[in-house]
Amino acid sequence: MDFLKKLQNVDRRIIYLLFVLALAIPLIRPIGIPLQISPATRAVYNIIESLDPATDVVLLSFEYAPGSGIDIHAIPVTVVEHLMKRGLRWVGVSFSPEGPLMMNMIIDDLESRGYKYGEDFVNLGYMAGEENAIRLFSLDTSVFTTDSRGNSVASLPIMQGISTVKDFAFVHGFTSSDLGIAGWLRQAVDPLGIDYAVGVVTVSVPSATPYYNSGQLKGLLGGLRGAAEYELLIETPGLGASMMDAQSMGHLLILGFILLGNLSYLFGKKK
Amino acid sequence: MQISTNIWHWFMAASILAMFSFLYKENPFYRVAEHVFVGSTAGHALGMAIGNIHRFGWRPFFEQSKYSLLIPLVLGIMLYARFIPKINWVSRWPIAFLVGVGVGQSIYTSLRTQVINQTLGAMIKIQGATLMQTVNNLIGILGLIAVLTYFIFSIQQKGVVRRVAHGGRWLMMVTFGVSFGNVVAGRISVLLGQLQNLLGTWLGII
Numbered sequence: 214m215d216f217l218k219k220l221q222n223v224d225r226r227i228i229y230l231l232f233v234l235a236l237a238i239p240l241i242r243p244i245g246i247p248l249q250i251s252p253a254t255r256a257v258y259n260i261i262e263s264l265d266p267a268t269d270v271v272l273l274s275f276e277y278a279p280g281s282g283i284d285i286h287a288i289p290v291t292v293v294e295h296l297m298k299r300g301l302r303w304v305g306v307s308f309s310p311e312g313p314l315m316m317n318m319i320i321d322d323l324e325s326r327g328y329k330y331g332e333d334f335v336n337l338g339y340m341a342g343e344e345n346a347i348r349l350f351s352l353d354t355s356v357f358t359t360d361s362r363g364n365s366v367a368s369l370p371i372m373q374g375i376s377t378v379k380d381f382a383f384v385h386g387f388t389s390s391d392l393g394i395a396g397w398l399r400q401a402v403d404p405l406g407i408d409y410a411v412g413v414v415t416v417s418v419p420s421a422t423p424y425y426n427s428g429q430l431k432g433l434l435g436g437l438r439g440a441a442e443y444e445l446l447i448e449t450p451g452l453g454a455s456m457m458d459a460q461s462m463g464h465l466l467i468l469g470f471i472l473l474g475n476l477s478y479l480f481g482k483k484k
Numbered sequence: 485m486q487i488s489t490n491i492w493h494w495f496m497a498a499s500i501l502a503m504f505s506f507l508y509k510e511n512p513f514y515r516v517a518e519h520v521f522v523g524s525t526a527g528h529a530l531g532m533a534i535g536n537i538h539r540f541g542w543r544p545f546f547e548q549s550k551y552s553l554l555i556p557l558v559l560g561i562m563l564y565a566r567f568i569p570k571i572n573w574v575s576r577w578p579i580a581f582l583v584g585v586g587v588g589q590s591i592y593t594s595l596r597t598q599v600i601n602q603t604l605g606a607m608i609k610i611q612g613a614t615l616m617q618t619v620n621n622l623i624g625i626l627g628l629i630a631v632l633t634y635f636i637f638s639i640q641q642k643g644v645v646r647r648v649a650h651g652g653r654w655l656m657m658v659t660f661g662v663s664f665g666n667v668v669a670g671r672i673s674v675l676l677g678q679l680q681n682l683l684g685t686w687l688g689i690i
Contacts, residue, residue, distance in 0.1 A: 226507065226508060229507050233675075233679070236672070236675060236676060236679055237679055237683060240676070240679055240680065240683060240684075240690050241683065241689055241690055281674070282673065282674040282677035282678070283673060283674070283676065283677030283680065284670050284673035284674055284677065286677075310528065310529050310532040310533075311528070338539075339532055339535075339536065340536065340540065341532075341533065341536040341540075344586070344589065344590065345585060345586070345589065348589060356540070358543075358544065358548075359539065395594075395597065395598065398593075398597040399589075399590055399593035399594055399596075399597050400589065400590075400593065402597075403593055403596050403597050403601065404593060414670055415666050415667075415669045415670030415673055416666055416667050416670040417666075418666050419659065419662055419663045419666055423602060423605075424597075424602075426605060427601055427602050427604070427605020427606070428601075428605055429597060429601055429602075429605070435666075436666075436669065436670055436673055437669075437673040437676070438669070452680070455690075456673070456676045456680070459672075459676055459679075460669065460672055460673065460676065463672040463675075463676075464668075464669070464672070467668060
């Protein structure tokens, strides 16, 4: 019973250490826990598979900051990988200040692999105004006269024939806030009737799911898990897939702690 | 194991470890990292804000002769009148404009996307293509009715109404549990990203 009492007063730093170990070990030595692909993830994949590389251009909207970390960043990495694999061109835009930075991390990698800026993709940069800016850009993409590198947008080959958001074959947002979900739905998706899917941080999955279930969102990628599922779909395991074992081990450890804590409380009380 | 020789990777690792040191106890390394983070974030936001005024206001106004932009430029300057006590009332005009535009743009679309479209989405056929789909649809419809019943305050909750409302409360508890589970999973993902930076990018173990 002394042991049970001690369990109720474990130093929090021991729990932190055990937690870091539970996550680090599977990162170094992956176990290979199988992963099921959800219909919401498959929906995004199917839309991109149905696009025509010869004519279609995709719009990607980056609304997240480095603080959200890999939980969201792994999603655009894998979606862009799919677009590039299929030879689809994409235009990136951001309505949060840090968005262009996150986009540039992906662009740097693409350029090192030989893809051409301005032809295969472009970073239009950031526009302040949140929902108002989304509305303005949706109705007239020429509000961006220059891209994030100072090039004239009108002269970029990828922007030829695009004047409103409706000219994009598909729009995909990546967001850590409500702006990329309700903001886009309010200002562009519903008024203009565009196909829109979104990648969100894990925390936002419960609030975004009702929009997917009602058909307002055409697809939904939820956090690291969503990224891992997508990586498996495009047969290019990356950051997401490599971390799912560690994620599962972390959850198991938390469940163990909850069980132990409750048992020690219960038996300690009886005594 | 291949330790990175890139100085920025070392800076990144030092910053992560300094932030993590708070888990042991408050210390000067954590304080330095915290202040660097807050300062750089604020500096970046300020730089982006000035860049935006230059890109979407100043340049089109002077280089493309878009003189209508004088209105938002002046309204923007008026916002700063709040720092001058004698004329701080001037800042109310641009605030009124911002509130008016914001409400005007979202009041109708909010109703559409968050009420009408969601209600239409809930009007589904109970019978699905498979048995599991049918069960799922039933849970959805009965759950919606139960939760809505919980929020009916115009009739006394007793008898059948009370039992249905009680079911709604249980369903909401399940939903809160799901939300909290997602919060935990999200925080683990953020930690995993930092472990990847330390063990992969910096130390080269993975």
